[in-house]
Amino acid sequence: MSAVIELFPFAKKTKEDIEYQNKLLSKVSLTGKINANNFSANLFEYTDQTIEKFEILKEELIESLVTENHTKVYEELSLKAQLSIDVLKRNLFERTADVGFLATDGEIIKFLESDNIDIADMQDRLQEYVKKYSVYDDVLIFDTKGNLKVNINEQNTLSHSSDKILHQALNSETFIEQYDHTDIIKYKNKALLYAQKIVSQNKTIGILCLSFKLKDELEKIFSGFDLKDEIIALEDSNGVISSSNPKQIRENSRITFTKMDNTLLYKNRFFSVKVKTKGYQGYTGLDWSCIAIATNIQESQPNSEKSVKLTPKLQQIIDEAHERVDDLSDVIINGELTASKYREYTLSPILDNLRTISDTLLENINTSAASLTNIITAGLLSSTNIASKFAIDLMDRNLYERANDCRWWALTPLFIHELSNKTPNIQNLTSTLKYINELYTVYTDIFLYDTTGTIIASSYDQSLVNMNISQTAVSATLQNRNSQHYFVSPFEKTKLYKNEPTYVYHASITNDTKVVGGIGIVFDSSIEFKNMLTDSMLENKRGFSFFCDASQNIIASTHPTLKPLDKLNLPQSYFQHKDVFQKFITFEDKEYLLTIAPSKGYREYKIQDNYTNEVFVATFIEV
Numbered sequence: 001m002s003a004v005i006e007l008f009p010f011a012k013k014t015k016e017d018i019e020y021q022n023k024l025l026s027k028v029s030l031t032g033k034i035n036a037n038n039f040s041a042n043l044f045e046y047t048d049q050t051i052e053k054f055e056i057l058k059e060e061l062i063e064s065l066v067t068e069n070h071t072k073v074y075e076e077l078s079l080k081a082q083l084s085i086d087v088l089k090r091n092l093f094e095r096t097a098d099v100g101f102l103a104t105d106g107e108i109i110k111f112l113e114s115d116n117i118d119i120a121d122m123q124d125r126l127q128e129y130v131k132k133y134s135v136y137d138d139v140l141i142f143d144t145k146g147n148l149k150v151n152i153n154e155q156n157t158l159s160h161s162s163d164k165i166l167h168q169a170l171n172s173e174t175f176i177e178q179y180d181h182t183d184i185i186k187y188k189n190k191a192l193l194y195a196q197k198i199v200s201q202n203k204t205i206g207i208l209c210l211s212f213k214l215k216d217e218l219e220k221i222f223s224g225f226d227l228k229d230e231i232i233a234l235e236d237s238n239g240v241i242s243s244s245n246p247k248q249i250r251e252n253s254r255i256t257f258t259k260m261d262n263t264l265l266y267k268n269r270f271f272s273v274k275v276k277t278k279g280y281q282g283y284t285g286l287d288w289s290c291i292a293i294a295t296n297i298q299e300s301q302p303n304s305e306k307s308v309k310l311t312p313k314l315q316q317i318i319d320e321a322h323e324r325v326d327d328l329s330d331v332i333i334n335g336e337l338t339a340s341k342y343r344e345y346t347l348s349p350i351l352d353n354l355r356t357i358s359d360t361l362l363e364n365i366n367t368s369a370a371s372l373t374n375i376i377t378a379g380l381l382s383s384t385n386i387a388s389k390f391a392i393d394l395m396d397r398n399l400y401e402r403a404n405d406c407r408w409w410a411l412t413p414l415f416i417h418e419l420s421n422k423t424p425n426i427q428n429l430t431s432t433l434k435y436i437n438e439l440y441t442v443y444t445d446i447f448l449y450d451t452t453g454t455i456i457a458s459s460y461d462q463s464l465v466n467m468n469i470s471q472t473a474v475s476a477t478l479q480n481r482n483s484q485h486y487f488v489s490p491f492e493k494t495k496l497y498k499n500e501p502t503y504v505y506h507a508s509i510t511n512d513t514k515v516v517g518g519i520g521i522v523f524d525s526s527i528e529f530k531n532m533l534t535d536s537m538l539e540n541k542r543g544f545s546f547f548c549d550a551s552q553n554i555i556a557s558t559h560p561t562l563k564p565l566d567k568l569n570l571p572q573s574y575f576q577h578k579d580v581f582q583k584f585i586t587f588e589d590k591e592y593l594l595t596i597a598p599s600k601g602y603r604e605y606k607i608q609d610n611y612t613n614e615v616f617v618a619t620f621i622e623v
Contacts, residue, residue: 010069011066015062050324068379077273080292089284094401112143122141149206158186169196172197307376384621387538405505429448433457446520448509474506547615
């Protein structure tokens, strides 16, 4: 860490101050030896021994300051970089399912097989899908020769494409993902596209292509962090895709690093990290990296009424440093007593200098101890803040997808047709529901119900068929006339989820303006919510976390005994903050840092739609 100290001004200054005081100490000791009589020479020999011991401790102390600063900066940068790319990849995982579902849309298939369907009608249908998912800026349908049949973005005046993604999609049984220059989206420098072939009766008849708003999404991710002294950038093998500070790190530029003491540096002076995604449900997507760069490092000043204790090793270094200063004090006292006994007053100014230096060294040690405490405390507060906001953001983003899924699938022509019939084809409905559920793996079941609220088809759980569900959400769904609305059951136990608590999302299925039934999707809350909490927990920290509502009813838990629908029983005032709340508390006879972050919604979800649900994440880190 000897070279890295240059990156940390406070540690560098502390090192220089202690070295300066040690030099003064050596000079004073030498002066004392020269002027000492036989009776006082041993005093300054002992001073030399103390200086040697202190020199070793000084190195340990400075090393600790650098290491703790290094760890704090590294952990925060790593956390921001890792969360940035992982939350993006979770989002893109959903896109792979979207393109697979939409490629089977009955109206799109009819459009490609017939010359009589109005292009404007198909554009309206595609716009209806995109209204639910504001993550796309274009949906395009091609024939097998690359001729554009229809799209929805008027800015895109394409008529034909020979892009490789179309050829790859025609020859693949699954989706194709591509980020590159493309003639499909000419108004962008590069576009992130998802393509899948459209098949009818075992014959490929076209290609569906979705254009994802990558820059827009990255801006939302980056804006979720306080990046006053940092830059986050996403890059692939060709260079930077996007950065949080385009003035300093431009798109398409290449970021090069140097190494110093196993530390990654940008421009030889900015501390940096580079990470890959951990993936989500086996999906890692395109080979991208996320880079985080610290452009300024300041001494930590935690905004907290309490500090984290130093580790035993650090406390031992501080204690030993205090002992060495005490040794000097003993030398000074013995010297003063000896000088008084032998009336050797020439020692007095030397001893006074020793006392002044000793006091300064003590001040340096205490300042270093305070700094170490600040670094560790501020690091824990900051990292837990970041991780907690990430956890609740994951929840909002995930449930945004659920709210959109049910409304997408409610547009399925087969569902509309069969629910409009007096004798619907249950086998066709069941197979289609199963196909959708295999694409979207976060549901234990997807079911359809008629206007009486009776389930007529289910993707997986056939025991649900013929069950009448009389939830408030079902009644609201069957009375709804707005295709943008969705309805959610309270988080409660339900037979739809093996009598465990979960959310069930509903959307109306309409034929023109007439409601002919509804679709319900059963979110696998016990697995998915717990995974979100686990994925957002700080590594190498002991603790647990919860999702809960405003009344402290637990929605999900990583606690060994507290489970969903139990209560947290914390002071209610902790849940009345609009932003992150942090406090050191005693819980179950142990000391914890508690961090509570409120849900703020995502895109339209809980911000511009018809749904209100006040939820929080509560994270407990043992201190």
